[in-house]
Amino acid sequence: MKKSYRSSAVALAASLAMVAFSSAQAFAGTPTVAQYLANDNVKTVPASQLAMGGSSFDANLVNADYPIWAGQDSKNAASLSAYQSHSSGTGRANLMNGTYQIGFSDVPLNAAGQDTADTTAYAQIPVALGGVSLIYNITFDSQHVACQSLLNQYGLNLSGVTVGHIFDGSIKSWGDSQITATNPKLVVTVGKTKTNCLTLSSSETIKLLSRTAGSGTTFILQDYLNAVDSANFPYPTSNAFSAAVATESNSAAMAPAVAGLPGAFGYVEQGYGIQNGLKSALVGGVADTVSNVAADATQGLKLINASTCNSFSTDQPTTYVAANVNTQCFTIVNSGKGYPIAGFSYAIVAKHQADQATAETIAKFLLFLAYNGQGNNAINAYYTPLPAAVQAVALTKLKEITYSRNGVATQALSTTL
């Protein structure tokens, strides 16, 4: 009995210590952010409602968070309109031509060499961390229902190199020996011969679907392909894959395009694949853990942290300005071993805003997105919550947003954070 009391006391003390430690960790360095978010909404509605949009990669997260933020206060909703999901290229272009006040992109400014504006005038704020899933649609006719069951049970397993060869067009068939070699469990007996199911598919030709040019999801995937096949993918771009039989304008179009086309192979931000009931291929024997982050967020993050963090210091075109991104990394790939094929998505805004209302609306929404909008909101939308270090980067970047009043530039957030 005494022993059990002692154990209970030790357990209680340990629990209290853990709670205290967690609380301290949770508030260390960022208590003002929590206070700020709890008490502050838009005070003055900008003269005209601000617009935001761009990358479809982070659309699921922004679309989950925006209604919450807008619902907090009517002035929030009146200040900023809902997200317009297109592509990273559209996000950057519409920011610079004034259509959007917040552009979202998974591709850094000038990485593609097409953004001509002075990129130092913009702050790039990390707001989402998501994975790219390789999705497929392999079908079998009624004679091979066993194959369909096996595929459903074991999934499609590809090596990193094989993925590269599919995207460079050198592998054209699901029955290719490089693919069957990594799928030894997908075997049925036909007559007396054991046959790999992938050679029996009713949709044996691989129908590769690509995103149209300007896609940040393509950029992240090509960074992965660069890691596994640098000869064919010397550096990541957001150009469409030349081996593709069709191109899709965003992830929302890519997922149903794969779902409706037997033999199709494509890629999307993971949430779109899950929402459309599509399975993602295993790569290098590694399951798409990032897309299982809802079940195991810690494991997903651990895998990401153990992966190669690509800072683009060596393999980018010279037009790329790394200093403008300034986070630990932009995309995260696992040296060709498999998932995660992941990347950050950024909100890009002009550092100098015309007035206080505009500056504060932008800063407050993005702060909400980078902090309160993470956690379960991110997990439920199939994203990995931003690590605390990246949230801190977001805060630092947000403090660069200024407005000018009476000729004096004033930091929008400096008085409260």
Add this chain to the structure above:
Amino acid sequence: MSTNTSPEITTNATGQGRKSLTGGDGAYRGLLSTIVVLVLAVVVVFVFKLAQQAIPGFKLAGWGIFGGTWNFGAGQYGVLPLVAGTLVTTTLALLFALPVGLGTALAITYLIPQRLRLVVTSIVELLAVVPSIVYGIWGLLTIYPWLNTTLFPHLVSWSGGAWPFNGTYVGQGIFLGAIVLAIMVLPIIIAVSRDVIAAVPKELTEGALSLGATRSQVIRKVVLPSCRSGIVGATSLAAGRALGETIALATLLGGITTTSPWPDRLFATGSTLSAEIAIEIGGITGPPGKVLFSLAFILMVIVGGATYAGRVIVRNAQKKFQ
């Protein structure tokens, strides 16, 4: 010579007098003239600015703009595949939509009972107010899988893969785009055709019936010839709508993935001038973005040409009928 400034009395073709608005009430006349001048000025400024913006794009592309390879990201600006995609998709859509639209207009006017007419008309008009992105999504979620799993496999099996059913099919492409586009332009064809069919004098149809013509003969020999110009007008309006359609086609055409400048088979993917502008809008701020203005200018010329051709055909048809 009359010095009276009051509105003149003129007579029209039927001999009924009406007041002309060409005279009198200086302020009112001035206001209307100003509005007309403003509208014309807007058109002139629009065309001028578009042409001005398009010139750097034409210069950048050079003679290559007449080429057969379009790859915006790689700096290849041959617009032939886009012009071809625009024209082929529109033509196919009109081929699909015209018989259906005309048949529906005839049915509404002559066959459907009065009490059902309003319901059918309302449903048809509903098609006109559906946003084009909804058509795009609907086409992708509904028609696209059906093409891939049912129609295209049967067509390939039936034809043995002979032209135009040869090559890989991916569902998306000019055929899917044309089907959805046809549905989008149907309300225009039906509404205009219905009005011109309803305007055919009863004396003509009843006269033909009294001479022993069947209903089908009346429609074929009397009604359709007498509203030929109106049908051409409806087609012209529908063509204008189809040529400029953007978002639905950007979703459905599947992009340019072959080296052939023309869609050479039914399953070909492709793109159109307007869809490509929407797709590449991300690059519009860079120097290559000027080429997108050139595309817009070319599209404007094509749409303007088609509209003018439609007017000429209508005028000729009217003359012939009179």
